Structure formats: structure tokens, C-alpha cells
Amino acid sequence: MEYYELPVALFDLDGTLCDYDGAMADSLERLRSPNEPKFKPHTRDSEPSYIKERMDLITSSEDWWENLPRFKLGWDVLKVAKNLGFRIVILSQVPRKNPVPYSAKKKWIDKNMGQDTDIILTRDKSLVYGSVLVDDFPPYINAWLKHRPRGVVIMPANAGNEKYVHPQVIRYDGSNLAEVKAALKKVKITHYSKKPSF
Numbered sequence: 001m002e003y004y005e006l007p008v009a010l011f012d013l014d015g016t017l018c019d020y021d022g023a024m025a026d027s028l029e030r031l032r033s034p035n036e037p038k039f040k041p042h043t044r045d046s047e048p049s050y051i052k053e054r055m056d057l058i059t060s061s062e063d064w065w066e067n068l069p070r071f072k073l074g075w076d077v078l079k080v081a082k083n084l085g086f087r088i089v090i091l092s093q094v095p096r097k098n099p100v101p102y103s104a105k106k107k108w109i110d111k112n113m114g115q116d117t118d119i120i121l122t123r124d125k126s127l128v129y130g131s132v133l134v135d136d137f138p139p140y141i142n143a144w145l146k147h148r149p150r151g152v153v154i155m156p157a158n159a160g161n162e163k164y165v166h167p168q169v170i171r172y173d174g175s176n177l178a179e180v181k182a183a184l185k186k187v188k189i190t191h192y193s194k195k196p197s198f
């Protein structure tokens, strides 16, 4: 079997394979003055401007990205996908202006997954082909599924995606790995049963 014949599983980084939210909360807490109220996580893009400015400072450090801890839910799914013989490809969003994550994400992947890992950094995940998408962020999931009526998504759980429901999406919260395994097995069987169209 050639590598390009394998079914492709696309893996997000922040909130999937690395714990961006946990690390960001820790970093913001360290920058809090004693008189400020204790930091509470905000839903994405709803932060007050002074918090947003601090987040921009935090994410301007390559070291910060490079040392993000692994996020267990994503790694559980990664293990299943690897064992089933999926081709693993990283699919991660990068900021419009800040070039730091382009370099830092590569370093994180080298360190945690090895230098041979395929990486796609983009502003639009919906452009990218795959049989499976593993991603925690509903707007990216919706965009990707729009062109993929048979695409399957595994969504690592967090507080922000608690209410999101879609028939092609399995929300994985650490307790339903058997469901994830069964869904990925089905994707694999469908992939290899496709007849050539010529």
C-alpha cells in the first residue's frame, strides 16, 4: 500500500493535540495584578481588549508555543487513528498577521510527533481534503463539512463546544473512545471499498 492510498485523518493542534486553553489561562493568571479579579476563560474572540493585548504578547513568544503541553483527548484519538492505519496530517489555523506560530508550531510538532509529520498551516481549513477531521472548534468543523457530505469529525470536548450537535460529529470527552474507534473503523472500510470511477 502506497502512503497516498491511505485514508487521511486531519488533526488540529490547539485544543486538540496541544492544550492551548490551559496554557493560556496559566499565562494570563501569571500576568494578573493582585487587584484584578481572578481570570475566567472567555469564549473565543470575546475577551476584553486588555486581555486580548496580553494574549498577543504571550503568543508572540516562540517558546510559549513550542512548550505547549499535550492535550490528552486529542492524543487518545491520534493513537486510535494511527493503529487503524490512517495517514496523519496536521491541519492548523495560523494568525493573519503574527508569523511566530508558523515556526513555533513546526518546532512543537518536531518535538512531539517527529520531523516526518505532514503539516498544513492555513487560514481556511475547509480547503483541505481528508476522510476524517479531528478538531474542537465548531465554526471550522462546519466549514469543513460543508463540502464533505460523508466526512466524519471527532471533536475533543471543551466548555465552548458543549452544545454543538451534528450528525457527522462525535464529541469525544474521554469516556466514549469505543464510539470513536467504531466510527474510524467504518471510515476505513468505506475508504477501501470505493470502486474506481473509470
Ligand SMILES: [Mg+2]
Residues within 6 Å of the ligand: 012, 013, 014, 015, 016, 135, 136, 137
Ligand atoms: Mg482547535
